[in-house]
Amino acid sequence: MQNFTYKNPTEILFGKGMIREIAGRVPKDTGVLFLYGGGSIKKNGVYEQVTAALAGSRVTEFCGIEANPLFETCLKAVETVKKEKIGFILAVGGGSVLDAAKFIAVAACFTGSDPWAILKERGANVKAALPIGTVLTLPATGSESNGNSVISRKTTQEKLHFYSPHVYPRFSVLDPETTFSLPAKQLRNGIVDAFIHVMEQYATFPAHAPLQDRMAESLLQTLIEVAPAVLKKHNDYESRATFMWSATLALNTLIGCGVPQDWSTHMIAHELTAFYGLDHAETLAIVLPGVWQYKLTAKKKKLEQYGQRVWHVKTAKEAMMKTEAFFHSLKMPTRLGDYQISAKEAARKVRERLSERDSVFGEHGDITPDAASKIVASRG
């Protein structure tokens, strides 16, 4: 087992009716930014529940955070924060709104001249942030209980992430009922996103960490088991509750303690989203099988273990086939061709972009721009 430090101070408020619990947790002595996305929360009752819980607070609303939240939009929110003397951000929505809240919280306290530097330096230059609370309505990213955020820049077609211990939410409400109104596509995306978050921390090489392995496999098995009910039963509380808690534990950084981590699938997939606008989970499902194929020898032992324990098959190849079949069972495509995107062109763009940044990825640090390009080329 590798040495590690682990600290996750976010308070989870889980279950039906828990939105009301934010009442005692949002400060009354400063302005509150109520941040949300396209307005779906006005159709499913969440907006009303949040507004009721915020009674007595000075609230400024900011809506319009998009999927793959934009740097440009966040900067407008930072202006509002400064103008309205905001001291607390309440993010209500999915990972995009939560990630935006984290960037806004940091940018509002940032003393440098260009806030894009927060992303270019991956958060290393972050010294402070406004406190954040969240109400999660889309299980997927784990952003409700970690210090990660991913932000896109429209003008340059870039998508970068940062991490800071300052942006863990103070609290996150996870009420499974808020997911009842989600469209099938977002549920599918959330399942695949959580599944691949686990894989980034698991499908590497054996590292004397049997507990972490089993906990990762527990998440994979549970996501596979619960997926059909999540997609088919629209008001089934129990399956949504299990999905929601699984997605949080998939990326609250616990299962990654003491083990090697990959993240090359995410890094390459971010580029595909930046260039082509595909959903985050869609690009992950395209890239993961390519990374596994490319790194088959190095990942063989863990993929065999995964296949044997989770799918009851023998070989790494069979485990890979089962995984793609699982994605297809959720109606999630796994090829660029499924979106009429040229793999050759995408491979060229990814190579150029990653070469500019001199990026290398993966648990062995050997996914060079050239390797990433080959992986993308293989996903036509």
Place this chain on the structure above:
Amino acid sequence: MQNFTYKNPTEILFGKGMIREIAGRVPKDTGVLFLYGGGSIKKNGVYEQVTAALAGSRVTEFCGIEANPLFETCLKAVETVKKEKIGFILAVGGGSVLDAAKFIAVAACFTGSDPWAILKERGANVKAALPIGTVLTLPATGSESNGNSVISRKTTQEKLHFYSPHVYPRFSVLDPETTFSLPAKQLRNGIVDAFIHVMEQYATFPAHAPLQDRMAESLLQTLIEVAPAVLKKHNDYESRATFMWSATLALNTLIGCGVPQDWSTHMIAHELTAFYGLDHAETLAIVLPGVWQYKLTAKKKKLEQYGQRVWHVKTAKEAMMKTEAFFHSLKMPTRLGDYQISAKEAARKVRERLSERDSVFGEHGDITPDAASKIVASRG
């Protein structure tokens, strides 16, 4: 799944050499109480590592915290805290030292006339505590990452626990190398203690929580798998690391989120320790099979699931036999007779003590003093 709140702010510093990380985390502007037990840390190099890391702090040592830490000893430490103007407690040792630190931290801030009230009210009257850091040297209780403490009172032969969100350690160092010098008995005790902590949160009734079930089973499987190496290989870093991390996750309260919990084994076992001075884990191993036998119908489904997934046997009865055999394989007795204690007398004492307090235990609240007495009587 049941509604829950979960918050665990303790920073874990895990791995070899991590004791030095406390240097930046212990305050320099107040007195530090360096709390430890019988002095074993002076033989295994831990004392020197801690002392080096505390360079520059004003340190007062307090040693002599016993196994099953005594209220009477803790009160002496509280006097030292007040006299020396202590503002931070560093507990170095096993669960006993950590539990004592928590009580001392609370008692030093307690404004009531009798600090025993903290235990009688189970911590409900706790409003503040001195900050605590820990260096764990004996994996077992999970005290390094929770808000629980168990304290015994010599004069009245009582053993009571309290919980407070104020006593989660700020940080806990878990260096597996500090366990190399532990005697076999303490290792055996630690494995059984962690195993039964999982069971208290798992062996109840099905509650639509497949992820929590699998995570609990992951811990059980891992403890079973790693136990022989922990007991036989004295300087094997990897098995000690897995054991240490498993014991922490067994009772950092995560696997208990959203599920029914039992704890009747602990409540009854505490009485046996209070009356007869057996080690905590020894009394747990005696009581658990009795609780399972007594509640066999109510627990049948979960015990079957446990048997099938962890031991690959079919029935609850077989799962129970496998569990006792596992304890015996660790040289852990499971009967009062093994200690020349009369089950009849113990049953009478337990009935009297629990009747005085009107206690009922268990996930259905149906382990009355009479039921507890029958359970103890069955363990002769």
